[in-house]
Amino acid sequence: MIFSDISRDLLDLDEALARQMGVMDRCRFIHAPADDLSAIGDATVDAVTTRSVLIYVADKQGYFNEMGRVLRPGGHVSLFEPINRYSYDEDPNRFWGFDVSPVQDIAEKIHSVYAQRQPIDSDQMMNFDERNLLAFAERAGFAERHLELHVDITRWPPRP
Numbered sequence: 285m286i287f288s289d290i291s292r293d294l295l296d297l298d299e300a301l302a303r304q305m306g307v308m309d310r311c312r313f314i315h316a317p318a319d320d321l322s323a324i325g326d327a328t329v330d331a332v333t334t335r336s337v338l339i340y341v342a343d344k345q346g347y348f349n350e351m352g353r354v355l356r357p358g359g360h361v362s363l364f365e366p367i368n369r370y371s372y373d374e375d376p377n378r379f380w381g382f383d384v385s386p387v388q389d390i391a392e393k394i395h396s397v398y399a400q401r402q403p404i405d406s407d408q409m410m411n412f413d414e415r416n417l418l419a420f421a422e423r424a425g426f427a428e429r430h431l432e433l434h435v436d437i438t439r440w441p442p443r444p
């Protein structure tokens with residue numbers, strides 16, 4: 285089992301848990317960005333699983349290419365990613381679903397800060413959706429691809 289993350293803190297936590305479970309002899313920890321897994325040899329891994337990491341990676345194709353490189357022929361990737369692209373086309377009276385018409389000027393200010401800091405077309409957390417994920421996988425050489433799109437639209441309790 286290889287644990288890989290860009291955060292030393294997260295790897296330390298993984299290591300503490302593995303030690304507690306008595307499975308350290310089966311674990312390896314790699315401190316690396318997802319799009320550079322050079323510490324892992326070509327075609328040496330049976331399966332890759334990742335959740336909510338790709339969203340932080342600018343070079344998403346590089347990440348898929350690395351997953352393809354380290355996998356043995358016939359290996360699998362299982363990944364989960366939140367898709368943010370669709371959430372930001374709201375009516376100006378709404379903010380994350382809440383009616384903000386009485387404070388619309390403030391809501392617009394906040395929208396414009398987000399639009400500056402995370403432009404929807406270029407920010408790595410916003411600029412992709414499930415179709416891009418399929419295309420990245422195809423370009424990285426994954427012959428068979430399965431996509432499940434799960435949409436949750438729920439009311440959040442208002443926060444102060």
Ligand SMILES: C[S@@+](CC[C@H](N)C(=O)[O-])C[C@H]1O[C@@H](n2cnc3c(N)ncnc32)[C@H](O)[C@@H]1O
Nearest residue numbers: 289290291294316317318319335336337340341
């Ligand atoms: C939202 S957390 C998800 C953690 C875990 N995969 C889970 O599902 O609970 C995002 C993780 O991605 C890692 N991360 C962010 N940017 C990364 C990068 N460029 N390369 C590798 N890991 C990265 C963070 O350190 C963090 O552990």
